[in-house]
Amino acid sequence: MLSNIGNTLLFLNILLGISIIYLSLQNLKNSKILISKKIYHICLFQSTFILICFFTLVSAFIISDFSIINVYENSHSLKPFFYKFSGTWGNHEGSLLLWVIILTIFSFLFLLYNKHHPKNYRIYSLIIQNVLILGFLFFLFFNSNPFSKVLPIPKEGLGLNPILQDPALAIHPPLLYIGFVGSSIYFSAAIASLLTNYSGKLFAQSIKNWVLISWSFQTLGILAGSVWAYYELGWGGFWFWDPVENASLLPWFAMSALLHSLIVLEKRNLLYFWVIVLCLLTFILSVTGTFLVRSGILNSVHTFANDPSRGVYILVFLSLMIFASVLLFFNKFKNTSYNLNSNSKETFILINNWFMIFYLITVLLGTVYPIFTEVLTDHKVSVGPPFYNTVIIPIVILFLLFMSVGPQIQWIKNKFYNLNLFFKILIGSIFINFSIVYLFKGYSLLSNFIIISAVFLVISSLVDLYKSYKKIKENYSRILSHLSFGFLILFIGLNYNFSIEKDFNLKLGEKKNFENYSVEFKDLRLEDFKNYKAVIGEFKIYNSEKNLNQFLYPEIRIYENPSTITYEASIRSGILKDYYITMSNIDRSDYYNIKFQKKPFMIWIWISVIFISLGGFLRLYQNAKKDY
Amino acid sequence: MRIKITIFFIIVNFNIVSAADSSVELNKVLKNLRCLICQGQSVADSNSEFAQTIKLVVQDQIADGKSEKEIYDFLVEKYGEWIVYKPPLNKVNSVLWLFPYLVFVIGGLLIFLLLKKRNNH
Structure with a gap:
């Protein structure tokens, strides 16, 4: 039932996308100054339908409708409500639907909020954006349909991967998607700008708030992913230069560069073609990132759900996008004269862009290099933290x-x-x-x-x-x-x-001393929870310098659906430092492997990133106040 | 004169401060090694049997007084370059190591030329 509703809505959305493109092309031919009301209405329908479609999938997850294969594979009736809900986008198909929603809503809002810009420019942006929407809708409908049925209907679902059952990870995809899928709108606008020769300050004004929105959300999305990695993956770090993490960082570099050079375009009417390059690059990098993550081409800590046929589709789509935008760009490119002084703000913004591009190239090269060496020379290499640290840090x-x-x-x-x-x-x-x-x-x-x-x-x-x-x-x-x-x-x-990091083995009742600390293994107990069993250790951390006791309780969790073992870190967060303990069993032995870490200022790392993005939101608020 | 004195003290300070000890840190080495049977985890972060073995191997090598580089070379010879997170600089990896700096230099040069062109006007 829900499956049919969902599929119908998806199909309707494909039709609406086609009709928007058709009507827009018609609208271009007539000489009226205003965009026809009909287009607004259809765009509104398009956004509403895709939202209803999404809520259909959400309801399927909430009522555990296992006749839908996606729900069967990624949910379980005993799962807590919150994770049934967030499980909707915790898989490839559902997250792709989220992707299409953001494309669609941004398309509608961009049309709505740019009324004082010329009609042709807006119409072309709408057309390009709808081409993107259709591209992803086809992919969703024919290759990765979240509403596909399964027969016979299973009694119980397979459950969501336990390490994905986490509040930070539940909000991570939506935040990140608003960020990098949101960048699609200035990709479309940039193409429209080239097509209609609508350049300069006004173009900058029409996209600057959209760049701010995507940049601020991208920052928060990266943060959520990083916080999740810190307390869920159990190694105590917050950034591993993993390919998936890099995939979210690449568009961020491009957005940051764009955010800055856009100011130059707005204030001084310079760097127009460079801004266009950055607009195109940001979304291209976003799709590239998705391709790398979803195709399973890279070995990564969080490769989830990969399937070669998806990779091929995204790759074809990506190539077409790059080909078309490069072709158009060089067709329209004019050599403009620049008027820059060495100690002007413009120059310093260019310097910002120079560094951003350096970071971008380094991270991109490091991420894809293993693929090339393996294909071209049959040589397997790993590019990890020490490479990035060596190349990037001195330049920072x-x-x-x-x-x-x-x-x-x-x-x-x-x-x-x-x-x-x-x-x-x-x-x-x-x-x-x-x-x-x-x-x-x-x-x-x-x-x-x-x-x-x-x-x-x-x-x-x-x-x-x-x-x-x-x-x-x-x-x-x-x-x-x-x-x-x-x-x-x-x-x-x-x-x-x-x-401070210490790695050692302890038996129940034993104690380990180092520096000013001692770690004592006090207790071990087994507890039953709603959807898992847990072996919980009790550890006393004693700080001899401050004469302070802390208790930490790391867990080994045994999940039934799907059957998995996870190691839960126990973290005592403080204003100045975090204590962090993970425990894991050693086969055929009474000993447990203990990782103890003292991590100073962790909380301030998170807070700093929140404030970086708040800067973006503040500017957005100021811009909005100025405009109305 | 005051500036010179300040600079002198800064240099002295750096010399004292950066006298880091030369012993090989076990944890640092383990973090730079990939756990070959895991999904994107380092040996330091993994609990797998493979990681446990490598930990012992590295411990022994440090006890034998091997340098960091010697340990990496030993492991690369045994398991291939896949095991180290910092690819050694050789013919295959030269693009990886040199290209970013090339981009950096070219970028700087472009900005410099842009400004110079203006000054000549």
């Missing part, structure tokens, strides 16, 4: 310095370089760094530079904040994001250098 130091200086520079031409002030800030940062070293512990030369440059950015941003406050100049959004980025790097640096 320079980047942070530019990031501190850039915002202080004026547009067009800056006559006055406040070198003295920067020198003082630099001395202050170096002083703070050495205070940390002398008071606590030394670290490598590279770490010294990282901490100095991060502190430099933090102080410069604070000075900037003070100046803004005095002059009452509305630039808090940028300062907030830059300040938080400085803090992010600072806390990551401190976290990296002041972490």
Whole structure:
């Protein structure tokens, strides 16, 4: 029943997509200034239908309708309500439906909120966006249909992979999708802009809020994924440079570059073609990321549900997209003269883009390189954290310095370089760094530079904040994001250098001492929960320096549906540090393998990222206030 | 003069601070090794039997006084380059290691030329 409703709605949406394209093409021919009301109505229907379609799937998950193969494979009647709900997008088909929803809703909203832009530009954006919608709808309907039936109807579902049953991961896909699927709208707008020669400041204004939305959500989505990896995967890190993580980072680099160069286009009417390249690149990278993740071509920690036929479809679609946009771009490209001064804000924004592209290329190359070596030379290589750290970190130091200086520079031409002030800030940062070293512990030369440059950015941003406050100049959004980025790097640096990690084996009742700590294995018990059994250990952490006791309870969980064993970390989060313990059994032995970690400032890493994205939302709010 | 003194102290400080000890850290080595039978986990993070074996091997090698590089070379010879997360710089991996820097240099050059062109006007 629900399956039929869903399929009908999907089919209707395909028809609506086709009719929007048809009517839009008709509308282009007539000479009226306004877009026909009919198109608005159909777009509204399109958005409504796809939402109903989504809620149909959600209901199928909630009432556990196992006649639908997708529900059967990914849900279970005993699963908690919240995870039945979030299970809807915890699989390939459901998440693809979410993908189409965002394409559709953004298409409608973009049409609605750009009334003062020319008709042709809006119509072309709508057409391109609907071509994308149709592309993904066909894929959804014919290859990855979330409403396919299974016969005979099973009595019980197979259950959602337990490591996906987690609140951070439940919100991770929607956030990330608003981010990188949202970038589709400026992909369409960029093509429309090339087709209709609608360039310059007005074009920048029409897309800037959409870039802000996608960038802010992408930032939050990456954060949610990272938080999940921290407490679910059990290795205590928050970034592994895993291909799937990289896939979410690549569009973020492109968006960040776009976010900055768009300001130049809006204020100075420069860099138009570069902005177009970034618009096209962001969405192309998003689709590339999806291709890499869904085709199962890469070995990754979270490859979920892969199937070669999906890969082929996405790859064909992706190639067409790239081919068409490159062709159009070079057809329209004109060599424009630039008017830049070396110490102007424009130049510093270009420098931002220069670094962003460097990060992007490095991460992209590192992610796809193993595929190429394997295909071309039959040589299997792994590209992991040490590669990225070696290549990227030294460059981050320079980047942070530019990031501190850039915002202080004026547009067009800056006559006055406040070198003295920067020198003082630099001395202050170096002083703070050495205070940390002398008071606590030394670290490598590279770490010294990282901490100095991060502190430099933090102080410069604070000075900037003070100046803004005095002059009452509305630039808090940028300062907030830059300040938080400085803090992010600072806390990551401190976290990296002041972490303690110990890996040892203990028997019940035993105790392990190291540095100022002792870890005692106090108790072990078995408990039954609604959808799993758990072996729970009790550990006493004693800090002899502060005479402080903490208790942690790591678990080994045995899930029935599907039958899986997971190792749950026990984390005691604090303002200054997290304690982190995982426990795992060793075969044929009474001993348990214990991983103990002390991770300073973890919570501040998360908070910094939240504030980076809040900067984006603040700017969005300011823009909205200005417009209405 | 004051600036010179400040700079002098900074240099002295760096020399003291960066005198890191030269012993090989077990955990650091284990983090740079892939657990070959796992899905994208390092040896340090995995509990599999393979990881346990490699942990012992690396421990022994460190006890024998081998350097970090010697340990990696030994494992690469035995299991192939797939095991190390930092691909060694050789003919096959040269593009991986050099291309990012090439992009960086070209990018910098482009911006420089753009500005220079303007100054000549």
